Amino acid sequence: MEKESLKKAVFSVYPLADSDWHAFASCWNPVSFKRKEVLTSAGDIEHYVYFVLEGVQRAFYLGDDHKEAxxxxxxxxxxxxxxxxxxxxxxxxxxxxxxxxxxxxxLSYADFSRLMDTYPAIERWVRLVTAHSLAGVLERQIELTTFSAEEKFRILLTRSPHVLQLIPQKYLASYLGIDPTTFSKLLKSVKL
Known part of the structure; x- marks a missing residue:
């Protein structure tokens, strides 16, 4: 059952042949983590990519002033x-x-590399996922650098309204690059 959600996500980008899918799916292993557990620290090399079955995670940068982004x-x-x-x-x-x-x-990096070297369709899938991700990063960069706090807030709630129930407001404010007080005011005043 858990690999069915992975399959749905993979096939939404690029459907794989049965043999490619089975090779790909066999390399993903279940893991569980507690709340507020650091999976990767700055300075570490990431050895895994994950597919989330349940839960919420965040990636963040910690500046020299200990301010998180x-x-x-x-x-x-x-x-x-x-x-x-x-x-x-x-x-x-x-x-x-x-x-x-x-x-x-x-999925471990060793398995990822082997799959990419062995299965051209999996390599194509990775290229497409990377391209989609890059497009999203560039769109987010435009939002962060040119949109007002209210515009960024509206976009977030239009694109992902469920995040208000999943993620603490201080992290959502950080994600938008706005002060938590401003976020709280927008939450009370902006109607979608």
Whole structure:
């Protein structure tokens, strides 16, 4: 059952032949983590990519002033991990932590590399996922640098209204690059 949600996510990007899918699916292993557990620390090399079956995680940057900047959230039905560190096998600049108890599937870098070398369709799937992710990062960069606090707030709640029930407001404010007080005011005043 847990790999059915993985299959749905994979096939929504690029359907794989049965033999490719079985090889891919066999490399994902179930793991569970407690709330507020750090999976990857800055300076560590990411050895896994995850698929979230249940729970919420966030990747964040910790500045020299100890101010956190939330970069991305992952939750049920999405992929997770410090992807640049994973793909390049270089030390991460970010942290990945669970915000809630989390049940996930994970794929090791060794299996990932072997699959990419052996199955052209899986390599194509990875390229497409990477392209979609890059497009999302660029869109988010535009939002962060050119939109007002209210516009960013509206976009977040239009795109992902469920996050208000899943993620503490201080992390959502950090993700939007706004002050928590401003976030709280927007929550009370903005109607969608």
């Amino acid at each position: 939330t970069l991305v959230f992952s939750y049920t039905g999405s992929f997770s991990g410090v992807v640049d560190s994973f793909l390049l096998q270089r030390p991460s600049r970010y942290y990945l932590e669970t915000l809630t108890t989390s049940h996930m599937l994970r």
